[in-house]
Amino acid sequence: MADHQIIIAGFGGQGLLFSGKVLAYAGLAENRQLSWLPSYGPEMRGGTANCTVILSDEPIGSPIVDHPNVVMVMNNPSLDKYENMVAPGGKLFVDSALISRKVERDDIDVYYIPATQLAKEMGAPTLANMILLGAIVKETGCVSDEHLDEGLRHAVPARHADLIDLNIKALELGKNYTQA
Amino acid sequence: MQEKVLMKGNEALAEAAILAGCRHYFGYPITPQTEVAAYMSKKMPKIGGVFLQAESEIAAINMVYGVAATGKRCMTSSSSPGIALKCEGISYLAGSDLPALIVNVQRGGPGLGGIQPSQSDYFLATRGPGHGDFHVIVLAPASVQEMADMTLKGFELADKYRMPCMLLADGTMGQMMEPVVLPDPVEIDTTPKDWAVTGTECKREHHIVNSLYLSPKKLEDINLERFERYKQIEENECLWEEFMMEDAEICIVSCGITARVSRNAILEARKQGIKVGMIRPITLWPFPKKALLSAADKVKSFISVELNMGQMKEDIELAIRCKKPVYGCTRVGGMITTVDDILASIKEAAKGEE
Incomplete structure (x- = not known):
């Protein structure tokens, strides 16, 4: 797939916009065409939040995606909203520690990853987003490992530079989880 | 750079x-x-x-x-x-x-x-x-x-x-x-402007910045x-961009975010065999009237795609002197026209021709 149209959705505060930023910076490092579009409503303070990232080899028209081929959901309302929007053959990544129900569609690939639980177990409860992102990169190849690393380093503000290693650990955990 | x-x-x-x-x-x-x-x-x-x-x-x-x-x-x-x-x-x-x-x-x-x-x-x-x-x-x-x-x-x-x-x-x-x-830093022209209020130091006449003219004749002349x-x-100074207009039979006119969505809709419509192009005004005033008027001689209809109830549509109709029909594809309130919305309008316009 040369064209990755990615939607990342869940509650405000789960680091969804940040996950998207890591991907966007990774895309920049790869010199690809890209766009990053956040939701910017009051939902950022606890309601549902989302961001759309497009990575492409062609110039990007609309930054808004109606039928994403990669979706990551971290709460029930987001699964309800996006399940039917995923393009046939697309990939859906579900935080199964937070979402109990199963996906009904059978024309897409679904990955159940208990990211929030895995994050707690590794002692970094706020990094569930990075675990899921690791799984996305592994399963879609939307960016290379090397550029993902570079993207992370750009997206983390300088004052939090000490957290980079832990983020990398979370990404690795996600990559290895789907391998198993 | x-x-x-x-x-x-x-x-x-x-x-x-x-x-x-x-x-x-x-x-x-x-x-x-x-x-x-x-x-x-x-x-x-x-x-x-x-x-x-x-x-x-x-x-x-x-x-x-x-x-x-x-x-x-x-x-x-x-x-x-x-x-x-x-x-x-x-x-x-x-x-x-x-x-x-x-x-x-x-x-x-x-x-x-x-x-x-x-x-x-x-x-x-x-x-x-x-x-x-x-x-x-x-x-x-x-x-x-x-x-x-x-x-x-x-x-x-x-x-x-x-x-x-x-x-x-x-x-x-x-x-x-x-x-x-990002653009390179601009070298600003620092030559004193013959109208700017910067202090005379008692060396020149006052510059006066004003919008009040009580003499009707004077105010008319200034207008x-x-x-x-x-x-x-x-x-x-008119600026606009044309996209796939060479053989277009339908011309979308759109600016900003809706022009971006329109681009996707145009590519999709062309896959379905409908010849659509776009004129994207970059200056809204001055409005690129000439570009639209000359397009009016080539295309069969226009579609105004915008996030309001059809405000730009009026400028299109004026620019093309109502020579061709102008369809509207609009969403408001913070909703954004989707590719499907625009495709539906394209099909309506294409049908209107027959």
Whole structure:
């Protein structure tokens, strides 16, 4: 797939916009065409939040995606909203520690990853987003490992530079989880 | 040339303003343009510039009026309801023939409306935002790159014609991030301006910046002179971009975010064998009338895709002198036209031909 149209959705505060930023910076490092579009409503303070990232080899028209081929959901309302929007053959990544129900569609690939639980177990409860992102990169190849690393380093503000290693650990955990 | 960086549209325009030599920013926070003020508050103090959060939008535009009178590059930014408040000041700037950049990152209206993207200030911007006979130059960026480039262009045009210029963006353009190559810093012409109020040091006649003319004849002459300038601008400064127009039978006209969505819809329609193209106005005033009029001789119909109830559609009909039907494809309130919405309009227009 040369064209990755990615939607990342869940509650405000789960680091969804940040996950998207890591991907966007990774895309920049790869010199690809890209766009990053956040939701910017009051939902950022606890309601549902989302961001759309497009990575492409062609110039990007609309930054808004109606039928994403990669979706990551971290709460029930987001699964309800996006399940039917995923393009046939697309990939859906579900935080199964937070979402109990199963996906009904059978024309897409679904990955159940208990990211929030895995994050707690590794002692970094706020990094569930990075675990899921690791799984996305592994399963879609939307960016290379090397550029993902570079993207992370750009997206983390300088004052939090000490957290980079832990983020990398979370990404690795996600990559290895789907391998198993 | 600078390297490619990732920025939000609001940040890119703020940085571009600084690179354009703007050292005076006056604003008041409002979603979805607050990042402009946030960026300026961090940057301006470090480069000897002025960032001032005014007590209101009205105060901010009048501070711009003051700095503009001294001939320095200056700006303010807001979103729709805040721009409505600034209109009085914009009229005074126009009446005093002063350059300034006003950024409007539009949200849904009327009233407080909502905070999601909109293009419903099209009339407000293109008909002269304020009382009296006047225009402002209106630029409509459709990418983060253009948010930066049009900011530079806006300052240039404002200075060249001594008039306010409005960067008319929408919430999507302000909030999205895309790679952008920032412009090189502009060398500002520091030659004293023969109209700027900078202190005479008792060495020259006073320069007077004013918009009050109690003599009707004098005020009429000034209006006529100003409209002579507007005529030159309409002649020389129209900007637009054509996409797949060579063989198009249907012409979409759209700007900003809806032009981006239209691009996808055009590619999809062409896969289905419908020959669609697009004329994307970049200047909304002056409106690229000639480009549209000449397209009217080639295409069978037009579709105006916009986030309002059909404001630009009127300009299209005027530009093409109603030679061809103009269909509308609109969403409002913060909703954005989807590719499917536009495809449906394309099919309706294609059917209308038969």
